[in-house]
Amino acid sequence: MQTSVLMSGIGGQGIQVASKLLCLAAIPAGFKAQQFSVYGGAVRGGLCECSVTVANEPITEPPVLHACDAAICMHPYAVARNVPGKVRRGGLVIVNTSLIEAGTVRPEGVRVVEIAASTIALEIGNLMTAMMVVTGAYATLIGAFDPQNLIDRVPEIIPPYRQQHVALNQKAIQAGIDFARNLTAVPA
Amino acid sequence: MMAKIGEIEFMDGAEAIAEAAIQAGCRFYAGYPITPATPVQEYMSKHLPEAGGVHINAASEIEAIGMVWGAAITGHRAMTATSSTAFSLMQEYCAYIGEHAVPVVIVNVCRMPIQGDYFQATRGGGHGDYRMVVLSPASVQECADLTKLAFYLAQKWRMGVLIMADTGTAHLSETVEFKEFVEPPLPPKEEWIVGAVKWRRENQQKKDLEAMFGEHAKTAAMGLHAGAEHLGDPQTRHSKEKYERIAAEEVRFEAYGCEDADYIICAFGTGARYARAAVDQFRAEGLRVGIFRPITLWPYPTEALRKLAAGKKKVLVYELNFGQMVDDVRIAVEGRAPVVSVSDIGTQIIGFGRIHPADVVTTMLREAIQAGELVSA
Numbered sequence: 001m002q003t004s005v006l007m008s009g010i011g012g013q014g015i016q017v018a019s020k021l022l023c024l025a026a027i028p029a030g031f032k033a034q035q036f037s038v039y040g041g042a043v044r045g046g047l048c049e050c051s052v053t054v055a056n057e058p059i060t061e062p063p064v065l066h067a068c069d070a071a072i073c074m075h076p077y078a079v080a081r082n083v084p085g086k087v088r089r090g091g092l093v094i095v096n097t098s099l100i101e102a103g104t105v106r107p108e109g110v111r112v113v114e115i116a117a118s119t120i121a122l123e124i125g126n127l128m129t130a131m132m133v134v135t136g137a138y139a140t141l142i143g144a145f146d147p148q149n150l151i152d153r154v155p156e157i158i159p160p161y162r163q164q165h166v167a168l169n170q171k172a173i174q175a176g177i178d179f180a181r182n183l184t185a186v187p188a
Numbered sequence: 189m190m191a192k193i194g195e196i197e198f199m200d201g202a203e204a205i206a207e208a209a210i211q212a213g214c215r216f217y218a219g220y221p222i223t224p225a226t227p228v229q230e231y232m233s234k235h236l237p238e239a240g241g242v243h244i245n246a247a248s249e250i251e252a253i254g255m256v257w258g259a260a261i262t263g264h265r266a267m268t269a270t271s272s273t274a275f276s277l278m279q280e281y282c283a284y285i286g287e288h289a290v291p292v293v294i295v296n297v298c299r300m301p302i303q304g305d306y307f308q309a310t311r312g313g314g315h316g317d318y319r320m321v322v323l324s325p326a327s328v329q330e331c332a333d334l335t336k337l338a339f340y341l342a343q344k345w346r347m348g349v350l351i352m353a354d355t356g357t358a359h360l361s362e363t364v365e366f367k368e369f370v371e372p373p374l375p376p377k378e379e380w381i382v383g384a385v386k387w388r389r390e391n392q393q394k395k396d397l398e399a400m401f402g403e404h405a406k407t408a409a410m411g412l413h414a415g416a417e418h419l420g421d422p423q424t425r426h427s428k429e430k431y432e433r434i435a436a437e438e439v440r441f442e443a444y445g446c447e448d449a450d451y452i453i454c455a456f457g458t459g460a461r462y463a464r465a466a467v468d469q470f471r472a473e474g475l476r477v478g479i480f481r482p483i484t485l486w487p488y489p490t491e492a493l494r495k496l497a498a499g500k501k502k503v504l505v506y507e508l509n510f511g512q513m514v515d516d517v518r519i520a521v522e523g524r525a526p527v528v529s530v531s532d533i534g535t536q537i538i539g540f541g542r543i544h545p546a547d548v549v550t551t552m553l554r555e556a557i558q559a560g561e562l563v564s565a
Binding site for chain 1: 359360361362363458462464465537543545546547
């Protein structure tokens with residue numbers, strides 16, 4: 001099994017932290033993980049793209065993905081750069097409809113899941129946890145490992161001087177997990 | 189994070205190099221920050237003191253390499269890391285490190301173009317007749333493994349060893365296992381380190397020193413006579429014989445699918461990751477293509493490539509530069525097959541560097557394979 005996801009948005013949305021957390025959560029389930037980030041230097045609001053591949057065999061996927069099994073679009077930039085178009089047929093696209101208009105991302109042969117992640121994050125208590133919400137939802141939808149692993153490894157991914165935010169991030173991940181579970185409970 | 193032997197860690201290539209260096213016994217690091225090499229220094233500044241070592245943020249790259257040279261000549265394992273332009277600044281000292289036969293590990297995390305420093309790495313950017321062993325990691329696991337090897341080779345041969353990483357490997361995070369590297373016995377450091385006067389007086393015959401240095405025998409024993417380069421085993425001194433032995437004994441490479449191939453693609457480091465994906469694609473289509481990946485850029489795996497290349501339809505060389513390693517491939521192949529350079533500096537920006545996305549690499553290589561060939565109906 002090898003599955004890849006391209007996470008795309010802008011600097012400051014927490015995409016890098018979330019992509020590394022996703023890798024850390026996959027490892028206890030016996031997976032190998034690979035992560036690569038492309039981002040502008042030292043700016044918020046610049047383009048940010050992270051590739052993550054997890055596999056139970058040695059990873060052959062090149063680090064910068066030109067085609068992937070799933071994409072997460074956090075910002076209209078991601079749509080402008082045709083990130084959903086890189087998803088292979090039968091794959092998954094998660095769209096943050098707080099910032100991207102619902103119904104506008106419709107790649108052919110790909111499942112689209114719309115989630116108002118930034119809105120949910122604000123309700124939880126901090127806009128910056130939107131990516132954690134989406135990561136919780138993604139891991140649940142892919143089902144490759146127990147999404148509880150994400151919650152368990154949050155303290156490792158957050159620097160020592162920001163440990164007061166651990167609980168909030170865990171709450172955001174749980175909200176994403178709950179969202180995805182409710183989603184799959186509804187018949188298509 | 190301080191990694192334990194045998195445990196699976198998740199870190200980037202720069203951190204893996206730094207961690208492996210500490211595990212290999214590196215206890216002195218001096219460097220001047222530069223993207224994309226800075227994470228090596230960040231890790232060292234945090235974790236080297238925990239291991240009882242010394243980290244110094246130098247005032248310049250020249251100062252950094254000078255301090256590393258100085259630390260190494262006292263017998264302590266020492267390293268610096270830098271990136272392309274700043275590695276140029278270090279070249280004078282690299283030449284002295286070679287000439288004086290001092291074991292030093294240098295990391296060049298290349299940027300823009302990310303494989304543009306091949307000539308500098310393999311031909312030496314400094315003056316004189318020196319060589320450095322050049323190791324080229326293509327994964328985070330290799331960043332760890334080759335760093336441990338680098339410290340061993342540096343001391344075994346008493347010379348500079350260069351780890352030629354780049355943005356694509358140093359900023360790539362992967363699962364990595366830190367393996368135990370059991371070093372074969374090394375010659376006593378006292379043969380060459382500064383300050384081991386008593387040891388040399390007792391262990392190296394006075395007449396040997398006199399035969400070599402005449403009236404300077406006493407200062408030679410102190411290691412002060414024109415540096416320590418004249419001391420110790422002739423095979424580890426700065427000598428033609430040493431470099432010939434390294435070229436014969438230290439070659440490392442990976443060949444995948446080359447035996448039955450009609451075409452061989454030569455690529456190294458990050459470039460090889462993308463070329464490998466193209467090879468898998470070609471194989472799935474029934475095209476017989478193999479990949480030859482030198483791990484030591486010097487010594488180059490000349491003999492191995494020569495044998496594999498004989499009779500192939502083409503040997504393609506894919507690099508993220510304007511075509512540098514292709515020279516070594518031509519030397520190796522010696523006309524036994526046509527050699528084609530398929531190189532450019534990349535189209536997609538990845539921080540301080542560029543790559544070609546895997547589909548572009550596949551297209552470039554496919555066109556090079558098909559160019560000038562008769563297409564049967």
